Amino acid sequence: QKEVEQDPGPLSVPEGAIVSLNCTYSNSAFQYFMWYRQYSRKGPELLMYTYSSGNKEDGRFTAQVDKSSKYISLFIRDSQPSDSATYLCAMSAYSRGSTLGRLYFGRGTQLTVWP
């Protein structure tokens, strides 16, 4: 079983739709949860960062973490064509000497928002 599971999609939605992206994980030691956005042929950029369980909102983006279910989500409201990209979840456990240990990535979900 992989550490992090993510449905690769592809996911195609109309502009203005609410998008829900999800990941599950198996390692209960994970405490830090991140969502990255990656455009084609580019490096990932950090979108959202959450520690432990709970919700975090930033503009049109909301990240949720449910540690009891080992399940994290990213919601995109009022989706735009510019949101079309691959979304990668990533997570890590605490590592002595640094706040974040190595990152474990999901496969990424390819999202297309059409006008």
Add this chain to the structure above:
Amino acid sequence: GAVVSQHPSWVICKSGTSVKIECRSLDFQATTMFWYRQFPKQSLMLMATSNEGSKATYEQGVEKDKFLINHASLTLSTLTVTSAHPEDSSFYICSARDRGDYLNEQFFGPGTRLTVL
């Protein structure tokens, strides 16, 4: 914000040759840099962790002698793919941790696309 650059962005080489990829943190000091490989429609796979002034730590299955990593300064790490073969063709991405950032986030470079003919 923290910026990481990579050079070159795209390289084509003949089988058997060596290729060097540079990763630089432009506006911060990075004590730790990471090298990832990403195949089409796949996730990022960590190859090695590079700490300034010490030997890199390679992930299981990654050949140390094939993927040489040097982290000689707080702003530069290099990955050299030695005797490259077509199966080494991939997207190589580095990331860096800001020494001054208490969260120790990883900031990613734009990636280098390697094509081995």
